[in-house]
Amino acid sequence: MSVEDNLLKLVEVETPDDQDYLLQEQVGFILRKAHQRHVSIFAAHIGDLTPPQFAALAKLRDVGETSQNQLGTLIAMDAATVKGVIDRLKARGLVELSKHEVDKRRLLVNLTAEGRDAIERLIPLAREITQETLAPLSAKEIATFMKLLAKLA
Amino acid sequence: MSVEDNLLKLVEVETPDDQDYLLQEQVGFILRKAHQRHVSIFAAHIGDLTPPQFAALAKLRDVGETSQNQLGTLIAMDAATVKGVIDRLKARGLVELSKHEVDKRRLLVNLTAEGRDAIERLIPLAREITQETLAPLSAKEIATFMKLLAKLA
DNA sequence: GCAAATTCATTCGTATGCAAATGATATCAA
DNA sequence: TTGATATCATTTGCATACGAATGAATTTGC
Incomplete structure (x- = not known):
């Protein structure tokens, strides 16, 4: 030099x-x-479902029937985005929609029997996905990383 | 309970x-x-530019003229995506395209004078963006987080 | 109780992001 | 040299992602 x-x-x-x-x-x-x-x-x-679609099903499994907007809040999706996701899940028979009896603005979303089967079947695969994503890190590093990442999200 | x-x-x-x-x-x-x-x-x-568009300009500033595909590799974008990004930057006069003299398959991309001005002007703002994104973390946490995040990416 | 503000959902427009197919060109190998 | 491969770019199709505008229904504030 x-x-x-x-x-x-x-x-x-x-x-x-x-x-x-x-x-x-x-x-x-x-x-x-x-x-x-x-x-x-x-x-x-998981080839036949996208992460957002999976998130919607997993959250519906947790909370049961909710409005489309509320579901969007729970999975961090705006109204326009969640609509598309739910439309596609409905087209595949994994969720069903109904009108809220009292509040006529709300569109209720729920898992179908098929949707419930699907999410139960997929959860073990989702665990593998999480594992593989974190595979470059040691157990201790994972704990540290998740703590810091959560602070940023 | x-x-x-x-x-x-x-x-x-x-x-x-x-x-x-x-x-x-x-x-x-x-x-x-x-x-x-x-x-x-x-x-x-930075309201008038998206992160991918900014990334393209910032990388062109680093490496100078390159082929569209090569640029895509450098900023982690596939060929179809990078094309759209470059098309929009070209439409705004921030980059210019030319054909590679020897290898006729390649489309060379470079900053225009206006594009160079823009990226120089935006870099200080980009520093602020990085700072604000990391604001929830302490200096030591930032160092740790960046190290672990890099391992995952 | 009623006008204003808010909430829920939809639609439109724009911008990634990627798989797959295609065409043009370049490189490799027998 | 030529036939198989590989590379570069484009196009199509599908799926997020979000701002902004709109309309319907509900809630709030006075």
């Missing part, structure tokens, strides 16, 4: 300004890649 | 099977929410 290079490096170390911005070190960029990797692992284990 | 409730709780603790699956504790779900939060913070600071 030349004297000039060393001088240049010294200047860079001492004045880390805009020259320095490295996309691949930004949280947002890495977060996007980590999410991509998870979705890819998910697809490899 | 009734005796029955306590017995029930005991049973749950001792047999953590499928009854236990909690969507909101799964990496994939929290990863998705953390990513959503970041995108929202990004939009609040």
Whole structure:
């Protein structure tokens, strides 16, 4: 390495300004890649359902019948997005819709028998997905990571 | 709490099977929410450009002219996705396209003067976005989190 | 009790994101 | 050299994701 290079490096170390911005070190960029990797692992284990569709079924299993909007809140989806997800689950016979008797604005969503079977069958696979996603980390690292990630979400 | 409730709780603790699956504790779900939060913070600071568009400009600033596919690899986007992103940046005059002289398959992408101005102007805002995204964590937690997140991505 | 504000759901428009198929070009191997 | 492969880019189709606008129904505030 030349004297000039060393001088240049010294200047860079001492004045880390805009020259320095490295996309691949930004949280947002890495977060996007980590999410991509998870979705890819998910697809490899559960091919016929997307993560959002799975989330909807899993949450319905937890809470039972709810309104479409309420379900959206529970799985962090806005109204427009949740509608599409529920439409597709309904088209496949995994959920059924009904009108709320009292509040006529609300559209109630519930699992069908088939939907309940599906989610029960898929949950063991979902556990594997979680495991594989976290596989690069040790048990202790997983605990630390989940704690910090939860703070960011 | 009734005796029955306590017995029930005991049973749950001792047999953590499928009854236990909690969507909101799964990496994939929290990863998705953390990513959503970041995108929202990004939009609040940089309204007229999306994170993928910004990523494309920032990477072009780093590496200079490259082929569309190569750029996609560098910013973790598949060929179909990167095409749309570049099309929109081109429509706004931030990048320009040209044909590779030797390899006629390749489409070269480069920043325009306007694109270069834009990315230089936006980088300070991007630093703020990173900071705000990580704001819930202490400096030490940030270091730990970034190390572990990188392992997962 | 009634007007204003809120909530629920839908629709539209735009932007990722990816699988799969296709066409053009380039490279490799027999 | 040529036939098989591989690479680059495009297109299509489907599925999130969200802002903004709209309409219907409910709740609030005075």
